[in-house]
Amino acid sequence: MVRPRLTIYVCQESQQLRDLQQKHEDGDTVTSTFFVYHAIYLEELTAVELTEKLAQLFSISSQQISQIYKQGPTGIHVLISDEMIQNFQDESCFVLDTMKAETNDSYHIILK
Incomplete structure (x- = not known):
C-alpha cells in the first residue's frame, strides 16, 4: 500500500455558509453548522x-x-504553483x- 505524499481536506463553500456569515455580520446568533470535508491525496x-483531483471531486x-x-492572509488571491503545493502542510484544511x-x-x- 502506497502512502500519499500529501493529504489535504477540502469542503465546498455553500450558499448556506454565506447566508450564515451574513447573519453573523448583522449581529444575529449563528447556530453551529455541519461541514463535510473530502480528503484529497496527492502523490506528485x-x-x-x-486540478485533476478537484475536477474529479466536482465531476x-x-x-x-x-x-x-489560495487566499492569502490579507485576502489576496495567489496563483497556485507546484512549489506552493510542495510547501503545504500535510492534512491542511481548505x-x-x-x-x-x-x-x-x-x-x-x-482555497480559503
Whole structure:
C-alpha cells in the first residue's frame, strides 16, 4: 500500500455558509453548522495533479478549471504553483469557493 505524499481536506463553500456569515455580520446568533470535508491525496505535488483531483471531486473535466488560487492572509488571491503545493502542510484544511470565469464555461477555484 502506497502512502500519499500529501493529504489535504477540502469542503465546498455553500450558499448556506454565506447566508450564515451574513447573519453573523448583522449581529444575529449563528447556530453551529455541519461541514463535510473530502480528503484529497496527492502523490506528485503538482498544480496539474491538484486540478485533476478537484475536477474529479466536482465531476467536471480538468479543462473546466482555469485557475486555482489560495487566499492569502490579507485576502489576496495567489496563483497556485507546484512549489506552493510542495510547501503545504500535510492534512491542511481548505474551504473551496468557486467563481465562474467571465469568458467561457470554466471556473476559478479559491482555497480559503
